Amino acid sequence: MSWKVLIMAGGTGGHIYPAMAVAETMVKKGMIVHWLGAMRGMEAELVAKTEFPLHLLPVTAYQGGGLKRKLIAPVNLLRSVYAAMRILDQVKPDMVVGFGGYASAPGAIAAKIKRIPVLIHEQNGTPGMTNAYLSRWVEKVIQAFPHTFPEKVNPITLGNPVREELVSVKKMLECENLQRVLVLGGSSGAQSLNIIMPEVFSQINQQQRPEIYHQTGQGKLEETLSSYQKYGVEANVVEYIGNMATAYDWAELVISRSGASTVSELAVVGRPSILIPYPWHKDQQQYFNARVLTDSHGAVVCEQDEQLSQNLLHYIKQFMGNPKMLVNMATALERVAIWDSAERIVRLIEKFLAGRRQG
Known part of the structure; x- marks a missing residue:
């Protein structure tokens, strides 16, 4: 049986390209990869050109903007979570892996509701707002650089995937x-x-x-x-x-x-x-x-x-x-160089899923 993973990444190339490197490594190992993104993000164009089935949420930024955006943000988030839950029902992934972008928060929350394990990867030396929040309750936290997250969330330093x-x-x-x-x-x-x-x-x-x-x-x-x-x-x-x-x-x-x-x-x-x-x-x-x-x-x-x-x-x-x-x-x-970051991330996912199946 092949593992099936839903990757959540979008918004900028800084989120998308590392996620693509991991996705390609997963496919080489026989895993099935689907992609969750936002309709307005770069992923709508970039990922559409790849082999990965792409699922898009009607989601925008949850912060910034005027009073009206702040007031409707919770409603938009709930709608996106509901849409993500329907996608999870359709895809039935063994794990959800978030790299950042607008789709990560609703996707991870939906996965939590569905009791699907969540892993996040932070590319920067300090966590973005979404990953800082998600790190408190997801199953695995990966950081590219040491000391990005507090030790209480047990982060694992595996680097940023780079081009082969x-x-x-x-x-x-x-x-x-x-x-x-x-x-x-x-x-x-x-x-x-x-x-x-x-x-x-x-x-x-x-x-x-x-x-x-x-x-x-x-x-x-x-x-x-x-x-x-x-x-x-x-x-x-x-x-x-x-x-x-x-x-x-x-x-x-x-x-x-x-x-x-x-x-x-x-x-x-x-x-x-x-x-x-x-x-x-x-x-x-x-x-x-x-x-x-x-x-x-x-x-x-x-x-x-x-x-x-x-x-x-x-x-x-x-x-x-x-x-x-x-x-x-x-x-x-x-x-400080990590040459095989994508390989290390995929090995961690395989080990986690294998342990979960045995457990």
Whole structure:
């Protein structure tokens, strides 16, 4: 008999892509996977292109908005829970696994009512509102990074699933001179990096300046390219990098935001970084994510403030003057890298379900 699992993930790629990696590993092991998402989330498009049967709930955000949204939020949640219960009756999963997104709360509550075990996975260094609530009563809590949840919920640290091809990126065993810098703003682009990096690189002598590979994010290519040209800086500027393994393999230093997936990827590929956490998230998630790498001495952090340009230039010049630091940082990342996160998560699910069947 094959195990049947309902995965709940959506809203952003940060929830969806790790869930997809786990789902694909489940299928390889002979498990049957269904997907629960929200009608307005990215999953409605992304998951529809995969082999996984997709079930969508008529659900929106439960927080924020005006007084009217706050008043009708409990009603919308009850409707979504009822809709999720009907889907559970149809799918009959052995377990429900939540990765975050609007569908996770009603799906998990419905599973609890139906006495179906629930596992949650938190990708960030501090839990989102939904997972913080669910962690109090679900059967298993998985965290990507240590110390995300309080010990009383017995969290298990298993990392964030990353793309398989990243595991093959060569280790950075030497660096005689800092010659190649990769700038990443995230899939949607960090406009502050697009604005500031051309100016920062222009302050480095042209003969000493490293090669630059800059991903701008959607819709920011022309503006960023023009800025590099304005400052007289040569750079390979692209809107989107399709093969991140090749990009990481090329790079000796990465300058980036500190989203959960990026932080996990940097650890796996062993690339030192300068991280600029997104400052306006109410839970300060990217600061906690960055701390995983800075605590291991595999990254440095620059705050997004009036001194950002000056601090970025300071670190780049410091690494140029002492490239051995980059090798030491790359080596330090091995202590926090988890290469087989998806495999570990699936093994935990198999062990739990096997124990439940025997019990």
